[in-house]
């Protein structure tokens with residue numbers, strides 16, 4: 001694969017760890033985890049890998065500030081704010097939701113990291129993003145738009161390289177399971193798998209979007225990743241594996257299944273998931289194991305994409321209720 005311009009600040013390679021106690025508890029499969037919750041930038045997560053390539057573009061474009069958008073507890077926004085601080089850019093975050101009276105979780109970190117916060121409604125998010133961009137540009141602050149979830153071809157390509165990193169660690173899982181939302185992580189992984197001849201299967205557990213929408217988006221983004229890496233790919237939507245059966249009550253709504261997954265991973269392995277993304281993906285994985293989706297003895301790697309600061313968000317206080 002062609003090398004793209006990159007700034008190096010993530011802690012890589014992230015470890016691959018076996019999960020023996022969890023595997024024994026759930027039975028049937030051999031579980032391991034790829035620890036992208038340990039990428040190192042202000043509590044890390046999958047967006048840090050993407051930002052290494054996105055920030056190289058920002059520098060090449062001579063920008064002075066970063067602008068991006070997300071939910072109030074966005075991990076992407078927190079990591080973008082940290083990358084901005086690390087390289088001396090200003091940062092503005094357009095957040096969908098209501099400004100809370102006290103800052104907690106990722107939002108507290110956004111504030112610590114010096115990001116300016118602009119609140120908007122989910123319906124007006126894109127409009128507010130455009131307006132804020134225009135305002136900063138007019139003020140001479142040379143903003144650079146980091147896409148939602150960092151998921152343009154440049155950001156997604158980071159996950160083609162991440163798969164290369166996993167293979168260089170000697171891991172050859174039969175299945176890789178992970179949370180999918182804006183689709184950049186999955187697009188990069190599937191592009192990388194095709195380019196590197198990796199034959200394991202990649203399954204995204206949708207956090208919020210219907211499978212059909214994600215499959216189309218991911219196939220086309222993966223093809224664009226191929227293009228910038230100088231390779232021709234021709235993914236069709238039907239080749240992208242997305243399971244959208246675990247979306248529960250919607251984005252950010254922690255239910256019984258997510259809580260059970262958080263408790264299992266924490267108490268069997270001392271491994272912390274998050275309530276929004278990895279908790280939901282792990283809940284899906286646990287259900288798939290229990291319902292016999294995987295053949296006995298299958299090696300399943302859970303790609304941990306981060307998110308743990310949301311554990312400390314006020315809205316997930318029910319996690320602290322004794323059970």
Ligand SMILES: *Cc1c(COP(=O)(O)O)cnc(C)c1O
Nearest residue numbers: 075181182183185277305306307
């Ligand atoms: C953003 C995010 C994801 C989803 O990654 P996409 O590339 O947007 O699909 C998964 N887990 C966590 C913790 C995230 O912050």
